Amino acid sequence: MNDKVKKLLERNHVILDGGFGTELQKRGMKPGETSEIMNFVRPDDVEAIHRSYIDAGADIINANTFGANRLKLAKTQYTTAQVVREALMIARKAAEGTDALVALDVGPTGQLLEPAGTLSFEDAYDIFREIIEAGKDLADLVMIETMTDLYEIKAALLAVKENSDLPVFTFMSFEKNGRTFTGCLPSSAALTLTGHGADAIGVNCSLAPDELYGIVGEMAQYTDLPIMVKANAGLPDPATGAYSISSAKYVYDCIKYTKMGVKGYGGCCGTTPEYIRDLKKMLALNTPVPRAARPELSSVCSYSRTVDITCPKIIGERINPTGKKLFKEALRNNDINYILNQALEQISAGADILDVNVGLPEIDEKEMMVRVVKALQGITDLPLQIDSTKPDVIEAALRVYNGKAIVNSVNGENAVMERILPIVKKYGAAVVGLTLDENGIPPKAEQRVGIAERIAAKAAEYGIPKSDIFIDCLTLTVSTEQKAVYETLNAVREVKHRLGMHTVLGVSNISFGLPTRELINSTFLSMALECGLDLPIINPNITAMSGAVFAYRVLAAHDENAAAFIERFGGEAAKKPAVPKAEVTLSYAIEKGLDKEAKQLTAQRLDAGEDAMDIVNGELIPALDRAGDDFGKNRIFLPQLILSANAAQACFSAIKEKMSGANRISKGKIVLATVKGDIHDIGKNIVKTLLENYGYTVIDLGKDVPEQKVVEAAIEHDVKLVGLSALMTTTLGAMEQTIRLLRESGHECKVVVGGAVLTQEYADAIGADCYAKDAKDTVDFAKKILG
Amino acid sequence: MDVKKEALRYLGYRGKEPDEATAELVGRGYDELSAVSHPRDCYRIVDKSAAGNLLIGRDVAAHLAESSRVIFFAATLGSEADKLIRTAEIRNMAYALVLDALASAMTEAHCDALETRLHGEVGGFFTWRYSPGYGDYPIDVQPEIIRFLNADKLIGLTVTESNILIPRKSVTAVIGVSDSEQSRGVRGCAACGMREKCTYRQEGTTCGS
Numbered sequence: 001m002n003d004k005v006k007k008l009l010e011r012n013h014v015i016l017d018g019g020f021g022t023e024l025q026k027r028g029m030k031p032g033e034t035s036e037i038m039n040f041v042r043p044d045d046v047e048a049i050h051r052s053y054i055d056a057g058a059d060i061i062n063a064n065t066f067g068a069n070r071l072k073l074a075k076t077q078y079t080t081a082q083v084v085r086e087a088l089m090i091a092r093k094a095a096e097g098t099d100a101l102v103a104l105d106v107g108p109t110g111q112l113l114e115p116a117g118t119l120s121f122e123d124a125y126d127i128f129r130e131i132i133e134a135g136k137d138l139a140d141l142v143m144i145e146t147m148t149d150l151y152e153i154k155a156a157l158l159a160v161k162e163n164s165d166l167p168v169f170t171f172m173s174f175e176k177n178g179r180t181f182t183g184c185l186p187s188s189a190a191l192t193l194t195g196h197g198a199d200a201i202g203v204n205c206s207l208a209p210d211e212l213y214g215i216v217g218e219m220a221q222y223t224d225l226p227i228m229v230k231a232n233a234g235l236p237d238p239a240t241g242a243y244s245i246s247s248a249k250y251v252y253d254c255i256k257y258t259k260m261g262v263k264g265y266g267g268c269c270g271t272t273p274e275y276i277r278d279l280k281k282m283l284a285l286n287t288p289v290p291r292a293a294r295p296e297l298s299s300v301c302s303y304s305r306t307v308d309i310t311c312p313k314i315i316g317e318r319i320n321p322t323g324k325k326l327f328k329e330a331l332r333n334n335d336i337n338y339i340l341n342q343a344l345e346q347i348s349a350g351a352d353i354l355d356v357n358v359g360l361p362e363i364d365e366k367e368m369m370v371r372v373v374k375a376l377q378g379i380t381d382l383p384l385q386i387d388s389t390k391p392d393v394i395e396a397a398l399r400v401y402n403g404k405a406i407v408n409s410v411n412g413e414n415a416v417m418e419r420i421l422p423i424v425k426k427y428g429a430a431v432v433g434l435t436l437d438e439n440g441i442p443p444k445a446e447q448r449v450g451i452a453e454r455i456a457a458k459a460a461e462y463g464i465p466k467s468d469i470f471i472d473c474l475t476l477t478v479s480t481e482q483k484a485v486y487e488t489l490n491a492v493r494e495v496k497h498r499l500g501m502h503t504v505l506g507v508s509n510i511s512f513g514l515p516t517r518e519l520i521n522s523t524f525l526s527m528a529l530e531c532g533l534d535l536p537i538i539n540p541n542i543t544a545m546s547g548a549v550f551a552y553r554v555l556a557a558h559d560e561n562a563a564a565f566i567e568r569f570g571g572e573a574a575k576k577p578a579v580p581k582a583e584v585t586l587s588y589a590i591e592k593g594l595d596k597e598a599k600q601l602t603a604q605r606l607d608a609g610e611d612a613m614d615i616v617n618g619e620l621i622p623a624l625d626r627a628g629d630d631f632g633k634n635r636i637f638l639p640q641l642i643l644s645a646n647a648a649q650a651c652f653s654a655i656k657e658k659m660s661g662a663n664r665i666s667k668g669k670i671v672l673a674t675v676k677g678d679i680h681d682i683g684k685n686i687v688k689t690l691l692e693n694y695g696y697t698v699i700d701l702g703k704d705v706p707e708q709k710v711v712e713a714a715i716e717h718d719v720k721l722v723g724l725s726a727l728m729t730t731t732l733g734a735m736e737q738t739i740r741l742l743r744e745s746g747h748e749c750k751v752v753v754g755g756a757v758l759t760q761e762y763a764d765a766i767g768a769d770c771y772a773k774d775a776k777d778t779v780d781f782a783k784k785i786l787g
Numbered sequence: 788m789d790v791k792k793e794a795l796r797y798l799g800y801r802g803k804e805p806d807e808a809t810a811e812l813v814g815r816g817y818d819e820l821s822a823v824s825h826p827r828d829c830y831r832i833v834d835k836s837a838a839g840n841l842l843i844g845r846d847v848a849a850h851l852a853e854s855s856r857v858i859f860f861a862a863t864l865g866s867e868a869d870k871l872i873r874t875a876e877i878r879n880m881a882y883a884l885v886l887d888a889l890a891s892a893m894t895e896a897h898c899d900a901l902e903t904r905l906h907g908e909v910g911g912f913f914t915w916r917y918s919p920g921y922g923d924y925p926i927d928v929q930p931e932i933i934r935f936l937n938a939d940k941l942i943g944l945t946v947t948e949s950n951i952l953i954p955r956k957s958v959t960a961v962i963g964v965s966d967s968e969q970s971r972g973v974r975g976c977a978a979c980g981m982r983e984k985c986t987y988r989q990e991g992t993t994c995g996s
Contacts (some may be wrong), residue, residue, distance in 0.1 A: 031831070032840075032935040075930075115873065117953040133795065148943055173940075181943025205940065207879045239832045269940075302942050340877045378875040593808050593881070637799040637957045639809040642881035677949035682876070682887050691878040730926065730949060 004101055005141050005167040008059055009200065009226055016230055016266025017061045018228035018276050024049065025241070026499045036068045039086045046087070050094035052170025055514050057280035058266070058272040061141055063091035064443040065135065069127050070097040071109050076689050080604060081134040088138035103167070104139035106131055109786060111150045113379030116182060116680055118704055121400050124152055128159035145171045145230075146205045146268070148180040150192055150303040151402040152551045158399075168197075169228060169264070171204040174215045183304040183381075184217045191221035191301050191404045195428015202228030205268040208245050210237075216260060221294050222306075228264025229257055233271045243270025251278040258283070261291030298467040298502050300353065300430050302403040305381040306353050309502055310528055312560035312575035313535040314549050315385055317340045317506070321360050327655065331360050331368060334376050343380055349540040350550065350568060352395035354380070356397070357387035357407060362405050366393045378728035385432070385632065400655075407432045409472065412437035412451035414458070420463045430468040431459070433505050435491065441474055445490035448473050448524050470504040471495045478520065482513035485524070489531045496532030504535035507545070522548045529556075586615070590623035590651070599650035603658070609710055612655045617688055617694060620648055628776045639775070642686060646694035659777035667695040671713050674703035676734040680727035684757060687723060687775045694779055696786065707738040711745045719749055721785050723778060724768075726755040736766040743767065752781050788899055791817055793892035798885065812885040821888055823867040826897040827942040830860035830966070831935065832909060842930055845959065846922025850914060851927045854963025858909065859871040860916075861938040862901055863957035864894050898958050903960070914963035914972040919950075921978040927948040930960045 008014050021035050027045040029038055040047055050061045067073075069082040080165055084104065091102045111119040132142065142160045146151035153170055160168045170193045176181055180189075186203075193201045201223060203280035204210055205539040219228055231254075234244030234595055243593040250360070254265060265283060267275045298309040319342050343354055356376065357534070358368045369388065376384060385406040386397040403554055409432035410420045417581040424431045433455035435441070435448035442448055452471040462738055473491035476484040492503050506527055512519035522544040525536055529552045540546040549566055554558035589598040605615055627644040630636040672688055674681040681703040688698045699717050701709060714722050722742060726735045741749055753763050763771035773776040791813050795805055805813065835842075835857050842848060842857075851857060868890045875883035898916065906913055919926045929946045937943040938959075945953050952959065963969065979985070 011812050031937075032931065034934075110939055110945060111947060112953045116869060117945060118951075120946045146940065173823075181827075183870075238830050273817060337877055343873070344878055377871070379877060418984070561846075600994070634799075636806070637803075639798055639812060639881045639885055642805055642884060643808055646881060671929065679947070679951055682872070682883065686884065688879060728926075728949070728951075 002140065002165070002167060004144060005199070007184045008101065008477060013258075013288050014056050014226075014262055014264045015059045015276060015280055016226070016228065017058040018062060018230075018267035018271035019054075019233070019269050020049060020062065020066070020104075020265070022241075022243070022270050023052075023272065031241070033283060034072070034074065034085065035064060035066065036083045036702065037078070039064055039083060040078070041091060043086075043090055048088050048089050048542055052273040053276055054095060054098050054498060056101060056276040058084075058276055059143070060101045060103050060143070061091055061095060062103045062145075063087040063135075063139070065105045065131070066145065067109035067110070069107075069109050069131055070158050071127065073581040075475040080130050084131055084134040084139065088135050092138060101140040102138070103141050103143040103169075104131070104135040106142060106144045106160075107146050108148070110154060113149055113155070113184055114374065115147075116354040120581075121151060121155055121268075121374075124155040125159050129163050130150050131162045132159050132166075133558075136166055139166060140165040140735055141169065141199075141705045143169050143171070147172045148184070149182045150180075150184040150189055151182075153189075154192060154196060154402065155191065157198060159707055163356055167199040169200040169202065170198045171202045171228065171230065174203055174212070175206060176211060178215055178218070179304070184303060185301075186218040187299070188303050188403055190219040191299055191306065192402075192428065194223040195224055195404050197426075197428070198225060200226040200228055202230065202264060204230035204266075205232055208232060209250055209257070212255060213260075216257065216262065216410045220260065220291060221297070222299065224291075226263035227261070227291075228266070229262055230253070230264075230266040230268045231271075233267065233268045233275065236270065241416055242498065245270070247272070247275045247278045247397045250275050251282045254279060255282060255286055258286040258288040260370055261289050270702050276663075285511045296467055298430070298470075300383040302381045302383050303334070305383065307383055309534050311468065311556070312534055312536060312549050313352035314350060314540050314546055314760060315355050315535050316343075316346035316349075316540050317355050317508070317537045317540065318346050318539055319354060320357040321389070322357070323617055328360055331352065331358060331363050331737060336371060336394075337352050339372055340375055340379055343382075346540050347380055348383060350546040351382060351385050351540045352386055353406065353535070355385040355387050355537060359388060359390075359393075366396045369393050369397045370400050377402050384427075391423060394420065395423045395427075396762040398423060399431055401427070404430065406432060409434050410455065411435070412454050417455065417458045421464060422457055424468075425462045425464055429463065430470060432470050432472050433459075434472045435474055441476070443484065443487060444489045445473075445494060448487070448491040449499065450496045452491075452499060452501065455607045456499070456501065462509070466499075466501055470502045471499075472504045472506070473507045475524075477512040478524075485510070486662065492528055492533055493531040496534070502534045503532055505533050505538045509540065513706055518544045519544060525549070526552065539646070550665075584618045586651070587626075589622065589685045590644050590647045591627055595643075595650040596723060597646045598647040599654045602651040602654040606655065606658045612658070615651070615655070621694060624648055628779065631774075631776055638686070638775075642689060643767065645689050645693040649689070652693065652695070658778060662678040665695040668721070668782075669697045669717050669719045670723060670782060670786070671699045671701065671717065671719045672725070673701040674711075674727075675708050675731055675738055676706050676733070678712040678726050678728055678731040679703045679726070682710075683727065683775075684725040685755070686727070687772075689780045690775045690779050690781060693780070696782055707741050709733065710738050710746070711741050714742060714744065714749055715747050721750050721751045721752065721782060723754070723772075725753070727757065727758050732757065732762065732766070739767045750781075750785050752778055754778060788892070788896045790889065790892045790896050791848050793812065793895065794885070795886040797888040797891060800904060804950065809881075811956055812882050812981040813889065816882065816886045816889045819871060819935055820868055820886060820893060823963035825865040825867065825870055825888070826862065826893070827865065828860060828862040828897065828901050829936050829938055829941040830858055830901075830905065832856055832858050834961070838961075839933075841928060841935060841976070842961070844923040844934040845926055846973075847924040848918055850922075850961035850978075851961070854914060854965045855971035858905060858910075858962045858964060859932060859936055859959070860898075860942050860962070861942060861959045863944045863952075863954050864897070864957075865943070867953045869894075869953075869955050877928045883892070894916065894958055898960070902962070909964060912965045912967065912969050913917065914969065915974040916940050916962050917960060917978070921948065922973075929959060975983055976979045982989070 064087040178396040387408040435451040511517035538545040631641045652663040753768040754772040
């Protein structure tokens with residue numbers, strides 16, 4: 001951090017500036033006009049506003065660069081660099097001869113990042129990098145503000161850290177419900193931004209000072225960094241644009257922040273130099289107190305869920321190909337949905353954190369890890385544990401992770417720690433430390449505790465606190481080393497109670513080679529929990545395992561009044577798995593959409609020796625056809641048709657589980673995509689579900705798919721049928737272009753198109769082979785082409 | 788508006804009772820969506836003459852012909868609903884489809900409620916609400932409307948490069964306000980870009996919007 005900013009932060013308070021856009025409007029800028037253009041058309045006004053804030057007492061002024069990014073400037077005649085430099089020069093001029101520092105102000109891109117939106121993390125990073133590159137030599141520090149998406153502010157923060165030496169303050173905007181628009185929590189923001197190297201964190205915009213106490217208080221529990229508050233002067237009147245809170249009330253409501261130890265005071269929308277002047281007067285009378293010591297807490301988080309390790313938490317181990325045929329196959333086939341299903345199953349079984357391991361020799365682990373992490377955080381808010389031995393895979397995963405993850409793992413070997421700990425530190429993660437080293441696993445408990453101490457000491461050298469290291473005392477197999485069990489348990493106890501560190505343990509290895517492994521596993525788990533195990537890595541889908549943790553939380557008085565236990569197990573007797581009644585046939589189950597029954601009946605018939613293809617062709621397809629026919633005649637509706645398809649899917653998964661190669665029952669491959677520019681993909685996904693349940697293998701390219709990618713996939717997988725979907729008239733051009741490129745490639749294939757705005761005439765005009773008015777039509781065409 | 792009934796209508800059940808399985812999905816979906824979504828809105832009222840750059844094309848001009856002032860508003864169900872639908876698509880496509888219809892219906896219901904509230908606050912006579920995409924009112928105007936309303940800052944509403952609103956279940960629209968009685972303008976089929984291939988119309992009914 002440079003000296004000027006460092007000195008400023010050593011003072012007991014720092015005064016920031018106030019609203020800028022509202023000040024510009026007072027000087028004649030129209031609503032909807034771009035503030036950043038004012039650097040060129042009203043430079044004197046911009047300078048005068050800066051000057052007025054310095055005169056009012058601001059220690060730092062923000063240059064007029066809030067929206068200076070290439071997305072927001074696209075429709076103007078200016079580049080990012082032009083705006084950033086012009087704005088910073090005006091601010092520097094205003095600050096000349098004063099002690100005020102000039103901040104490069106960075107606001108949101110204006111687009112939502114994937115998975116909620118379409119902007120990729122990497123593109124967002126690049127947009128911010130461009131801003132930093134342009135302004136770093138003219139600014140004293142960077143202020144990242146008004147962010148509502150933790151992922152976006154992480155991209156901006158990384159861009160600052162990797163492309164400059166500037167200090168950086170980060171601010172997010174919260175709503176009354178205590179979250180940002182995208183669901184980010186104050187605790188998650190504090191953990192993640194602190195971990196990624198911010199120099200101060202805070203809140204700005206959206207709410208008035210008296211609405212932010214709880215949010216600021218929560219942040220303070222999760223960081224030691226200075227905290228700053230720049231609230232709004234209430235809300236604007238929709239007709240006049242005037243803000244509702246006076247300077248007197250604003251400043252009065254800020255007094256409470258001095259008692260909370262808040263370091264930085266400023267304003268956002270609707271505040272004026274008057275507010276800043278009054279804040280300065282208030283701070284002269286109310287010196288902020290030092291912050292209260294916070295409880296030592298180990299926490300990890302996604303953007304919208306913080307897991308404090310205050311009692312045993314379950315790490316789900318199922319996202320791992322080791323010893324799992326179907327999982328390996330899914331990795332080879334890029335079947336991300338299979339992996340997501342593994343996640344959802346564990347979540348409903350009570351997992352708190354998910355371990356993610358996608359290592360398989362024949363695939364690109366790094367690329368797959370990034371895809372899986374991105375996909376997982378689109379559907380779950382459980383924190384992730386990145387499980388790999390390769391530093392480049394770990395770094396790639398942490399980079400795209402939206403929160404504070406756990407790295408699994410390092411061990412006592414110096415070379416391993418030196419490779420991995422710097423990455424852990426850079427991305428503010430926690431890390432699992434295995435108590436082994438270059439000499440293997442030491443037999444005795446005290447030796448393992450010794451390695452744990454070494455790991456903690458080494459991590460401290462990198463600035464990683466003890467609370468972010470979880471020690472794994474290693475489970476050995478009881479059938480080969482019966483006496484070793486107590487060495488593990490004693491080591492857990494010592495690490496937990498003497499070293500005061502948290503512990504993690506893979507449990508299932510204990511029972512290898514023994515019958516009824518569940519009994520051994522769950523008993524060992526209970527023993528370990530009592531010794532101080534915090535993070536059991538288990539298969540939560542087995543009730544005996546997750547149940548042992550839930551029960552332990554009751555017995556150890558963590559689960560008050562057994563509320564969580566009762567919620568999970570209270571209805572257990574009522575929901576026994578449905579046993580098919582005699583009259584429920586497979587056809588009936590599919591037509592009625594009874595997926596559990598359909599799966600069970602299929603399994604029974606396979607067990608009885610029936611051929612899988614006979615079941616598929618003899619019952620499954622005809623039953624689906626009848627449902628399709630009823631749909632065509634308006635006797636049933638889309639949800640019912642899809643329920644039938646789901647039941648058929650359950651049959652297929654029963655067949656897959658029994659047969660060695662799932663591809664054996666494929667009736668042919670089809671590439672599906674929602675065309676470039678379009679993100680309405682629910683229709684395409686319905687078609688996919690239906691096609692898969694007719695036995696076709698669908699290569700799903702997703703939404704917003706570039707034209708060339710469709711062509712490449714068609715050639716790579718040598719498909720005879722491509723399905724394209726578009727919902728908007730504005731994206732039909734992309735559909736036409738995709739078909740043209742497919743034809744030009746010379747690859748022989750048919751193209752079926754669908755989507756709300758398409759018609760037969762239009763499909764003909766753009767050279768499609770078939771127009772499908774609904775999912776059923778697509779299946780009919782697929783049958784014609786592929787059989 | 789009865790959101791569940793409206794959603795069933797989107798799903799093709801026109802007046803017909805849903806089967807038991809679908810009814811169960813609709814009930815569960817409604818509860819789950821209501822629990823996670825945070826509907827938000829923002830609006831501005833200006834003289835029509837001050838909104839020239841936001842009112843592009845013949846159709847919206849005709850719609851607002853008798854209005855002196857206009858209200859632009861934006862409403863969104865929030866990103867939580869999108870996430871719920873996205874997650875359902877992994878495990879149960881039928882449920883995802885039902886959630887999607889329910890979320891659309893909830894967004895419309897929120898717009899209806901907002902319109903009632905606005906009428907109470909502003910008074911006068913309103914036209915129907917009119918959105919980009921109706922008639923020749925181009926969707927390229929979305930970014931300008933978002934900026935004019937400061938909607939990204941106020942309610943977290945953004946727009947992609949192909950002018951799709953994100954979160955997905957969102958609406959922007961303009962309402963004309965007049966001190967004297969005025970025509971409420973076109974609504975339904977006349978304003979709809981889908982009228983040539985609409986399945987409701989083919990059956991001799993309308994979707995009712």
